[in-house]
Amino acid sequence: MKNKNVNRCYIILSMILILLALISLIVGKYEISRSDLLRLLDNALSNNLSMDDTEAFVVFAVRLPRIIMAILIGSGLATAGVGMQAIFKNPLVSPRILGVSAGASFGVALGILIYNNLIFIQLMAFLWGIVAVILTYTIGKSSKSSSVIMIVLAGIIVSAVFTSLLSLVQYSADVDTELPSIIYWLMGSLSGIEMGDIRVAFIPIVLSIGLLFMMRWKLNMLSLSDEEAEALGLNVKLYRILIIMASTIISATAVSMCGMIGWVGLITPHIGRMIVGTNNEKLIPISIIIGGIYLLLIDDLSRLLYSSEIPLSVLTALIGAPIFGLLLKRTGGNWI
Template identity: 45%
Template sequence: MNLKTTIKNIPIMAIMVILLVILFVLSFLIGRYPLSPSEVVIALFTGFFHIQTDLAPAVYAVVWDIRMPRIAAAMMVGAALSISGASFQGIFRNPLVSPDILGVSAGAGFGAALAIIMDSSSLTIQIMAFLTGLVAVSLTYFLSRSFKGNATLMMVLGGMAIGALFSAFTSCIKYVADPYSKLPEIVFWLMGSLSKVNTKSVFMIIVPILIGFSVLLMIRWRINVLSMGDEEARSLGVDTEKLRIVVILCCTLLTAAAVSISGIIGWIGLVIPHIARIFVGPDHKKLLPFSIILGAFFLLCVDDVCRTVTAVEIPLGIVTAMIGAPFFIYLLKRGYEGWT
C-alpha cells in the first residue's frame, strides 16, 4: 500500500473537522487582550445560552464582539474561496483557474476603492464591493455571449478583459486619492484584511454564502459529470450550459460575498483545492466538502498569524501569497497527476 492510498483510507474529513474545532477555540486565546482557556469556554457557553455568570463584561466583549466576528469571517471567507476555486477548476477543466477568473475580485476592488474615496462607512464599502463584484461578472457573461466560438473560452477571456478594465479604474482612483489618508486605506483593503470585520459584516454575508454552499453541495455530482467533458455530460442527460451557469452564479455569489468583507486575498481558491485533491482525490462529491473545511482552517490559521506576529497587522494577501506560491511551484515541479 503506497502513501497516497494510505492517506485516502484515513477518515481525513473527520480529522480535519476536529482540527478546525480545536483551532476555532484556540483562536480566541490569540490577541492583545489575554484570555485563559477557561474564560473563553465559559464566555462561549454562557453567552450562547444566555446564562448569567460572574465573568467580567470585558471578557464577553472581547470574545463575542471582537474575536467571534473575525474568526467566523475568516472561516467563511476561506471556505467560500476554496469551494469556488474547486468548482471553477471542475467546470472549466483547468487546474489554473481561480475564483477571480471572471473579474469578480477586480470589480469588488473597484467598488471598495470608490466607496473609500467617497468617505463611506465600513458597511457601505462592503456593500459596494459586493455589488460591483456581481456587476463585473454580469458584464463578463454578457460580453462572452456577444462573441461566437467556444462559450467557456469566451467567458474566461471576457473575464480577463473585464478584470483588467476594473483594475484600471481602481488604479485611476488610487492615482487621485489623498496620499495621506485614503490611498493607504485603499491599498490595505486591496491586500486583504479582516481588521474591520464586525457582527454586521458577518450577518451581511451569511445568506449569500449559505445559498452558494447549499446549491454547490447539492449538484456536486453533476460537476463530476461536467468535468468529463460536454459531450459525455450531454450523453448522460446533463444540460451543460444551464449547469455551468448555475455553478458560475453560485461561485460568483460566494466570491463577491467573501471579497466584500476581506478584500482581495489571492491563492486560496487556486491552491487549497489542489491540496484537498491530495487527500480526497478529484471526486467532487468529496472534494467540495473537504475544500470548505480545509479553506476555513487555512485562512483562520493565516489570520491568527497576521494579527499576532508583529505589532502592526500584516495584510492577509501577503501571507497567503508567501505560502501559496511556493506550494504551487512544488506542485508544478512534481507534475501532480490529480489535476484533471
C-alpha cells in the same frame, strides 16, 4: 480512497478546525487562559455573560466574529475554486478568473471615494463584482463559436479594464485620507469584522456553498467535454451559469467584507485532491473544511507574527505560492 477512509478524513479535519477555532479565541495580544475561556463559554451557555468584562468583550466581540468570518470566507472561496476548476476544466483556475475580484475592488475604491461608509462600500463592492461577471459572460457569449476559452479571455479583458479603473480612482483619491484607506482595504483584513457583518455575509455565502454542494456530482460531468456532458443528459449551459453565479456571489461578498484574498480558491482544492482524489462529490465537502482551516490559520498568523497586523493578501501569497510550488515539485502535477 474508500468511503470509510474519506469519512475518517472528514472527522479528523473537522476536529482540527474546531480545535484551531478554540485556540484562536485564546491567542493574541491580549492572552486568554484556558480556564478563563471555559468560564466565559459556560457563562455564555447559561446566558450569564456580561460584555462589560474585558475578557468577554475580547473573546465574543473581537475574536469570535473574525473567526467565524475567516471560516465562512475560506470555505466559500475553496468551494468556488472547485466549481470554477471543474467548469473551466483547468486546475489552475481560481474564482478571480471572471473579473469579479477586480470589479469588486473597483467598487471598494469608488465607494471610499464617493461616500466613506462601511455599508455603502460593501454594497458597491458586491454590485461592481456582479457587473464585472455579467460583462465577462456577455462578451464571452457574443460569438457563435463561444466556449469556455472565450469566457476566460473575456474575464482577462474585464479584469484589465477594472484594474485600470481602480488605478484611476486611486490616482484621484486624496493622498492623506482616501488613498491609505483604499490600499489598506484592498490588501485584506478581518480586523474590523463584527457580528453584524456575519449576518450580512452568512446568507449569500452559505446559500452559494449549499448550491455548489448539491451540484457536486454534476461537476464531474461538467469536467467532461460539453458534447459528452450533454450526451449524458446534462444541461451544460444552465449548470455552468449556476456555478458561475454561486462563485461570483462568494467572491464578491468576500471582497466586500475583507478585501482581496488570493490563493485560497486555488490551493485548497489541490490539497483536497491529494487527500480524496478528483471526485468532486468528495472534493467539495473536504475543500469546505480545508478552506476554513487555511484562512483561519492565515488570519491567526496575520495578527500574531508582527507587532502590527499583516494584511491577509500578503500572507496568503507568501504562504500559498511556496505550498503550491512544493506540491508541484513533490507530485509532478499528478494530483491535478
